[in-house]
Amino acid sequence: MTSSTSLYESSKSLYLGFDLSTQQLKIIVTNDALQALNTYHVEFDAQFKSKYGVTKGVLSIDNELEQGAIVSPVFMWLDSIDYVFGLMNEDEFPFDKVVGISGSCQQHGSVFWSQDSEQILSKLGENINQSLSEQLKTGFTFENSPNWQDHSTGKELKEFEEAIGVDELSEISGSRAHYRFTGLQIRKLATRTNPKKYQETWRISLVSSFVASILLGKVVNIEESDACGMNLYDIPHQKFNDELLALAAGVHPKIDNVTEEETKNGIANLKQKLGEISPITYENEGSISSYFQSKYGFKDHCKIYSFTGDNLATIISLPLAPNDCLLSLGTSTTVLIITKNYKPSSQYHLFKHPTMRDEYMGMICYCNGSLAREKIRDKVNQKYQIEDEKSWDKFNQILDSNEKFNNKLGIYFPLGEIVPNASAQTTRAILNPSTNEIKVAELNSSHWNVDDDVSSIVESQALSCRLRAGPMLSKSSGNEDSRESSVTPDKENLAAIYKDLTTKFDGDLITDGKAQTLESLTARPNRCFYVGGASNNTSIIKRMGSILGPVNGNYKVEIPNACALGGAYKASWSHECELKGDWIDYNDYINRLFDVNQELESFEVHDHWIDYFNGVGLLAKMEQTLKHD
Ligand code: ADP
Ligand code: XUL
Secondary structure (H helix, E strand, O other): OOOOHHHHOOOOOEEEEEEEOOOEEEEEEEEOOOOEEEEEEEEHHHHHHHHHOOEOOEEEEOOOOOOOEEEEEHHHHHHHHHHHHHHHHHOOOOHHHEEEEEEEEOOOOEEEEOOOHHHHHHOHHHHOOOOHHHHOOOOEOOOEEEOOOOOOOHHHHHHHHHHHOHHHHHHHHOOOOOOOOHHHHHHHHHHHHOHHHHHHOOEEEEHHHHHHHHHHOOOOOEEHHHHOOOOOEEOOOOEEOHHHHHHHHOOOOOOOOOOHHHHHHHHHHHHHHHOOEEOOOOOOOOEOOHHHHHHHOOOOOOEEOOOEEHHHHHHOOOOOOOOOEEEEEOOOEEEEEEEOOOOOOOOOEEEEOOOOOOOEEEEEEEOOOHHHHHHHHHHHHHHOOOOOOOOOHHHHHHHHHOOOOOOEEEEEEOOOEOOOOEOOEEEEEEEEOOOOEEEEEOOOEOOEOHHHHHHHHHHHHHHHHHHHHHHHOOOOOOOOOOOHHHHOOOHHHHHHHHHHHHHHOOOOOEEOOEEOOHHHHHOOOOOEEEEOHHHHOHHHHHHHHHHHOOOOOEEEOOOOOHHHHHHHHHHHHHHHHHHHOOOOOHHHHHHHOOOHHHHOEEEOOOOOOHHHHHHHHHHHHHHOOOOOO
């Protein structure tokens, strides 16, 4: 391998951003100017398949106790850290220049440390010829970590919902119960699959705090924003919720048939295992441990800053301000929203923002994104006998040819949907704007052909996002809205539109069990950023933008290595705050080096936000009629 040392010559200080995802570990190197200089990585399947038997980075377990369990080997992660640092060593990487490390890890997974681990961790530096995994052989009570794709906790999910209630749990922890969330995974181990090992566990980390702990040579506390993916953390009160801890530990008074004393002890015991939550901060957690200093040449000035979850790291890889939305249009659609409003819902997630104390990150995860659109593209290409069956040209031509809402809408869920929670189905409806009557329509009838599906799927997907984003988008966040006067009617007009809408659709519009308000229906995003495969389709993102109606523009972005970059930026921002001895506004920091309009591709849309109010009402009504499993 030829050395890349010249890459680093002109940088005085360097930062490392980790990305420990499902299938690989990547480390990105940045400098004070936020330039990404290089990346090093290892693919788990390519390097460790023979040792750990993983496929796409995970192991699937299907036995009577654990149907649908998916786990990642903890020792593989340790090997991957040694391996990637080894690659950097071979590359003559100047480890002595690194002053800060942070990173991004897959969310929800947990690591269970044994009683031995404290001592082993503190002595790693005495045995640098032995790998991390060799030294930590007895460091864990479970050698695997539950992965976010795990579906083995159906029983625990029901128990969490029964004990707390779906909406109540969302209010407390920012999310309803989910298979993958850490609290349910802990309960499964503690009550069903291995109570003995659970009892023997000394500490429990999330994947993010696990990696930070390895680098520090001591177990560190869980970082607050990633803690919001546990179904255990009480976000408004910023502490673990005792009743949720009781559930996770298997000592809930209603569900577990235990004495008061057992409940009390069980909660205290789990609290001790989890440790405190480390609040959002720029302060370092200590210097990199002697193992890494002696083995690779890091210096004591290399500080470790708390690691966070991958979605959280993604939002800090871009200069996202309050009310900005990031739409990731991959196989599925994920929408990330920066918000000051803690308005939980059972249909999305809220997390604390990892670098801005007063903000939250909303996350809406849709199952049916690109694949559902592809099905319609295929039908259109068939109808018009398009040779290249994967071409989007005809689909786009149809989409571009009817720009305004024509009162037709379909819901296309080839797969069961998470948001709204519904089984696989397709339904189409037409609104008569003069009588306000809604009629169900059939494909290939006199009222509807496959061309109608084209606009209809893009519109309904965007409108679904508009309905859910509304409650999170606050008008009082202080965004300077340079275009608002020209595109948004004044308050009285909006009130009239809202009144008209509720009259037309017979009262309140309900989304996910909650009534929409004037404020939620008329809130607009600040800016929308589009990433992922389908963001390459200008016709699709233009239509989405015209419906979502961001007041300060639409941007298509490509952020290769977003998660790792978010980690590296977190490290350099933290380092700069520490030098100053005070908070630096994260966006001021990023914007200093990141001119959005120069760096990102903005695109113009015809603003049809107002014209789509009928669509908002129609979709809300149609959602009320969806079938559930
Ligand atoms: P992943 O979610 O696996 O990371 P990508 O972000 O690469 O996937 O997105 C893949 C999806 O993007 C595909 O399902 C495809 O339908 C969609 N896609 C890619 N290019 C286009 C395009 N030009 N128009 C519409 N959709 C596209
Ligand atoms: C988020 C989630 C996934 C993982 C992927 O809730 O489960 O996005 O974080 O690593």
